[in-house]
Amino acid sequence: MPIVATEKLCKTYNPDTVPVHALRQVSIAIEPGEFTSIVGPSGSGKTTLLNMIGGLDKPTSGRVLVDNVDLTAMKDSHLIDFRLRNIGFVFQHYNLIPVFTAYENVSFLMLLQKRGRQEMHRRTNELLDAVGLGGRKHARPREMSGGQQQRVAVARALASEPKFILADEPTANLDSDSAMNLLGIMSRMNREKNVTFVFSTHDPRVIKRARRVITLVDGAVDQDQPQN
Amino acid sequence: MKVLLVIAWRNIWRHPSRSGVLLAAVVVGLWAGVIAVGAMNGMTRQRIDYLIESEIAHVQIHNPEFLAEGQPCLFIENHWEITAKLDREARIKSHTMRTIVDGMLRSPIKTSGVRMRGIDIRTETETTTFHENIVAGEYLDSETRNAAIVGQSLARDHNLRIGNRIVLTFEDLNRQLTSASFNIVGLFESASADFDRRNLFLRSDDLNAVLGDRPVYHEIAIMLTDETLASELVADLNRRFGHIQAQSWRQLSPELNVLVEIGDLMLFIVTMIIMLALAFGILNTMLMALFERMREIGMLLSIGMSRKRVFAMILLESLALTVIGAFLGIFLGWGSILHLGKVGINLERFACGIAEIGWDTVIYPFMSPADYASVAALVVLVTLFASTYPACKAIRINPLDAAKDT
Numbered sequence: 001m002p003i004v005a006t007e008k009l010c011k012t013y014n015p016d017t018v019p020v021h022a023l024r025q026v027s028i029a030i031e032p033g034e035f036t037s038i039v040g041p042s043g044s045g046k047t048t049l050l051n052m053i054g055g056l057d058k059p060t061s062g063r064v065l066v067d068n069v070d071l072t073a074m075k076d077s078h079l080i081d082f083r084l085r086n087i088g089f090v091f092q093h094y095n096l097i098p099v100f101t102a103y104e105n106v107s108f109l110m111l112l113q114k115r116g117r118q119e120m121h122r123r124t125n126e127l128l129d130a131v132g133l134g135g136r137k138h139a140r141p142r143e144m145s146g147g148q149q150q151r152v153a154v155a156r157a158l159a160s161e162p163k164f165i166l167a168d169e170p171t172a173n174l175d176s177d178s179a180m181n182l183l184g185i186m187s188r189m190n191r192e193k194n195v196t197f198v199f200s201t202h203d204p205r206v207i208k209r210a211r212r213v214i215t216l217v218d219g220a221v222d223q224d225q226p227q228n
Numbered sequence: 229m230k231v232l233l234v235i236a237w238r239n240i241w242r243h244p245s246r247s248g249v250l251l252a253a254v255v256v257g258l259w260a261g262v263i264a265v266g267a268m269n270g271m272t273r274q275r276i277d278y279l280i281e282s283e284i285a286h287v288q289i290h291n292p293e294f295l296a297e298g299q300p301c302l303f304i305e306n307h308w309e310i311t312a313k314l315d316r317e318a319r320i321k322s323h324t325m326r327t328i329v330d331g332m333l334r335s336p337i338k339t340s341g342v343r344m345r346g347i348d349i350r351t352e353t354e355t356t357t358f359h360e361n362i363v364a365g366e367y368l369d370s371e372t373r374n375a376a377i378v379g380q381s382l383a384r385d386h387n388l389r390i391g392n393r394i395v396l397t398f399e400d401l402n403r404q405l406t407s408a409s410f411n412i413v414g415l416f417e418s419a420s421a422d423f424d425r426r427n428l429f430l431r432s433d434d435l436n437a438v439l440g441d442r443p444v445y446h447e448i449a450i451m452l453t454d455e456t457l458a459s460e461l462v463a464d465l466n467r468r469f470g471h472i473q474a475q476s477w478r479q480l481s482p483e484l485n486v487l488v489e490i491g492d493l494m495l496f497i498v499t500m501i502i503m504l505a506l507a508f509g510i511l512n513t514m515l516m517a518l519f520e521r522m523r524e525i526g527m528l529l530s531i532g533m534s535r536k537r538v539f540a541m542i543l544l545e546s547l548a549l550t551v552i553g554a555f556l557g558i559f560l561g562w563g564s565i566l567h568l569g570k571v572g573i574n575l576e577r578f579a580c581g582i583a584e585i586g587w588d589t590v591i592y593p594f595m596s597p598a599d600y601a602s603v604a605a606l607v608v609l610v611t612l613f614a615s616t617y618p619a620c621k622a623i624r625i626n627p628l629d630a631a632k633d634t
Contacts, residue, residue, distance in 0.1 A: 056530055056627045077534065084532025095527040099238035111231045112532055160532070 002029035009062035037210030046200035088157030090167035147178025164196035236544035254553025262561025266593030272491035285449035303444035324351035331398025346435030365414030376410035379424025401440030514618035526629030546615035
């Protein structure tokens with residue numbers, strides 16, 4: 001059973017004035033453990049599709065099913081709680097809480113989930129070690145490089161043990177080395193822990209690492225190919 | 229909750245200068261507010277205390293018709309029954325009886341209407357501080373026969389001096405006009421020039437000797453151990469003695485009540501101005517903070533922080549900042565009131581006019597614990613009120629803002 005499925009997803013902005021069709025009849029299914037890249041030129045609808053899958057935006061028509069739960073029928077307050085328990089987010093601009101240390105940023109979601117103190121402590125340390133930042137636990141975002149901040153963001157996304165992680169252009173603001181390092185971590189998590197990643201990107205190096213590439217053109221699926 | 233408090237606390241210090249300016253404004257505003265309120269409290273209380281202690285006392289007893297009619301025959305009947313009861317009352321510090329007669333004062337140059345107040349020197353001195361108002365000559369304990377003390381204003385109007393003789397004409401208990409001469413032994417000056425012009429003081433024995441064949445009293449003035457017991461005692465006395473009317477100082481002197489109300493109104497206005505300034509300060513700071521953190525709040529909503537928690541986070545930030553400021557401001561104010569309450573604020577140089585109308589020029593500020601509690605509660609309420617708008621804006625932020633470039 002797919003972990004994420006979209007059924008004839010459409011999104012039209014300004015339907016009453018100058019309609020802009022951001023998504024047209026997009027139907028995709030993502031299985032657990034996939035490492036999927038959504039690619040396409042600017043304005044092709046990558047971010048819009050990710051926002052729909054993440055329950056951050058509502059489609060004009062069609063459905064988004066996460067673990068067979070219809071997000072489009074959910075109330076806003078339920079959606080927030082659903083995101084907390086099921087979906088991890090990695091943003092292009094890292095979006096860490098600037099007043100928190102790396103450790104606090106990672107443990108924050110577990111606090112919201114009301115996990116036990118010991119479990120939270122153990123998992124936060126494990127995740128920071130896994131992204132290579134075990135020695136920078138007490139650094140605040142402004143004291144870290146972009147690559148380090150994005151690695152904290154990945155650890156934070158993993159902290160809540162989500163069903164899948166959505167990453168919107170995760171390497172767009174990183175230099176080559178940081179981008180490859182981050183991709184290596186994400187890829188390792190996918191292989192070793194079977195974490196499902198869905199990310200949008202322009203970056204050919206990222207596309208090369210993906211095991212499935214969905215290409216969007218003008219809001220519609222143009223190609224959907226597995227890669228070795 | 230703890231995590232929200234941690235975020236709130238750290239967010240406050242994200243921009244130390246901005247938070248510092250608001251904090252300083254809250255501290256200075258409340259400190260100045262507490263002193264202003266304390267000074268006004270002190271001024272009103274001193275004025276009321278003065279009038280109560282020097283003349284009115286806490287409670288007075290009259291014949292029910294005396295205050296309206298003013299006739300000498302409307303005296304308190306069976307006054308000994310009442311004084312016997314008052315002597316046994318634990319709530320009463322002291323009491324004194326007065327014989328009061330309205331009449332005419334005739335001097336070599338003019339005639340004017342006056343109220344003659346016959347007092348018992350010993351009990352009056354125990355009950356009121358009127359004797360402290362003597363500015364020239366002696367008090368009524370002078371050995372001079374038919375001694376009188378008159379107000380300085382009255383003396384000036386009649387060109388009277390100590391040692392002069394005056395003739396007082398009034399209706400006696402048999403409703404016959406009678407006259408008697410009295411010798412001025414002293415001059416007094418009270419808080420009110422008008423009171424000084426219309427009143428003169430005699431010994432009650434001397435006045436009663438002219439008034440009729442037995443001593444009568446028209447007023448019993450009572451000082452209590454605690455002012456707040458006045459209403460209770462008034463009710464008890466009116467219930468116990470049907471033929472008299474006991475009244476508290478608030479009933480007897482509506483102008484003092486007005487003074488209290490004006491004082492309360494001024495306090496309200498000053499407090500509201502401070503609170504309004506505080507509200508706009510909080511609103512401005514929190515809106516600035518919110519506009520800077522749109523993406524961050526969008527991110528919090530995206531990753532699963534509920535809108536309720538975001539709302540609480542914004543309220544806690546405002547509260548943490550203002551509660552610290554309020555605590556420091558009130559603490560500074562408390563210290564200042566404690567010091568100024570002992571040494572006083574001397575306004576002589578700036579407000580000599582108030583001395584002419586009988587107000588003290590040295591003010592001893594005063595704040596009750598209830599006043600401090602009210603200010604603190606008001607700060608919390610105003611903060612919650614002022615930060616509700618930014619908090620409402622925060623929860624309306626679209627989580628998609630987290631992904632935006634700017």
